[in-house]
Amino acid sequence: MLTVVKHSNDASCRTRASCPAFANAAAVTKEASARYSECAMGAICKRQDLRPPEFASSSSVVCVTRTVKGGATLYRAGDTFHSIYTICAGSFKTVVMHRDGVGQITGFQLAGETLGLDGVFAEQHSCDAIALEDSLVCIIPFDLLELLCREVKAMQHHVHRMMSGEIVRESGLMMLLGTMSAEQRVAAFLINLSQRLNARGYSAAEFNLRMTRDEIGSYLGIKLETVSRMLSKLQKEGLVDTRGKRIRILDLDSLTRL
């Protein structure tokens, strides 16, 4: 089911080319982390000198990657927490389940972003992480990461910034859910996605959605029909051009002003 693809140590972290999130924490600035195209654990791989003796024995699990097919789960709510993950390629959604099967998507994660920090609190994951397409993640054992954070100040601060960034992201989404109209929500969603894709080197104006209207609606706290209607409305107003999952942003300023 789940395949360990690479498993490098001697090979000097062969997965480095695809895992951005943790690269060179010392140089990571506010917006730059997403742009890195180095292995998430590059800093660990490269700093053999920093590792205390007990680190050596477990170093064989460092820089392990895992593929997740579209629709498959990376982890489920309730799973024991061991590791966090950085997305090397592909994209995910995180889903919080209520009782009776009604759930809510709490986030969409793109390449370079991190999954699983919710699990630190209770030592078990609090949501499901499901791949939107065939994806590849770096597995980062959290106890190893904590060990490294005690050794390397820059890595410690990087991890703290990641967690704090997730807190800030969620409170922004809470404001969206608590105060915005359906049209504003859809506009904000498109702008946010556009910015994140742009930071990864894609066009900010034109992109393909990896998620369905239903998933967007779950994320935005509205129904899929409403998402569709608002996209049609934005199209009529000349702000975007949508053809199914293909999105073109025509008037970013007006979209932002909504």
Add this chain to the structure above:
Amino acid sequence: MLTVVKHSNDASCRTRASCPAFANAAAVTKEASARYSECAMGAICKRQDLRPPEFASSSSVVCVTRTVKGGATLYRAGDTFHSIYTICAGSFKTVVMHRDGVGQITGFQLAGETLGLDGVFAEQHSCDAIALEDSLVCIIPFDLLELLCREVKAMQHHVHRMMSGEIVRESGLMMLLGTMSAEQRVAAFLINLSQRLNARGYSAAEFNLRMTRDEIGSYLGIKLETVSRMLSKLQKEGLVDTRGKRIRILDLDSLTRL
């Protein structure tokens, strides 16, 4: 305006009696942290031996407390981030502002809970923290805390759990905002408050609200009139008894089942 009340070091951390959040991180378990009645920085105060030399010079700022009058702000969005705060006494709300003054309350914090972790990400705070009543907080310089976390594994893990806990709390609230009816939101709010007050030694069945209907509505993503109507509805159904800010929970099971 803002008064530094105590400032202990030689006095062996005189504020210890009122600041719970960081007490003895090694012993902190899932639910227990709220129950501690020791100083948030007890662990720092007590571990002089662990401090590296550069720590000594700044040790005079450790265990500083600050009073905040009801309605006054502890910090504002945009303020440069230096410290986090644990509430020794009183309560706060955190408010995320949108443009044109429309804001959303993202949380209510009680004694023993922590404020300010949102500021780590961008090195400036992302929300306002406003006291709901006259309150007292412990000020914890974050660079000092990071230093301590590199020295003391248990403290590191405690801080990580705190941050992760905030992530989990927010994703639960997102689900509330995204999927629940007004009645369910109000019920969930009362249950949550009841549980947290109970964990602090207060009655789970009867308590006084520190916030207005307007603030509750902002937090729950509904209008104050709707909050009032839903409280009346729950009263008619015999689940709670409300008289202004005084709340009595009569049927917790039914309330939970909504």
Add this chain to the structure above:
DNA sequence: CGAGTCCTTGATAAACCTCAAGATATGTGG
């Protein structure tokens, strides 16, 4: 005790949801 704030309740309006049907897109086996 009086001014201001906060709370409750009613009537009406707006936003969004539900249900339904048809259209478009996607994937699969022949």
Add this chain to the structure above:
DNA sequence: CCACATATCTTGAGGTTTATCAAGGACTCG
């Protein structure tokens, strides 16, 4: 490559929930 099956998307009509506006009552604090 086509035809079919399935999933996804769009649009309409009507219903439900919640917001808005308004007025009066209750509480709070100097």
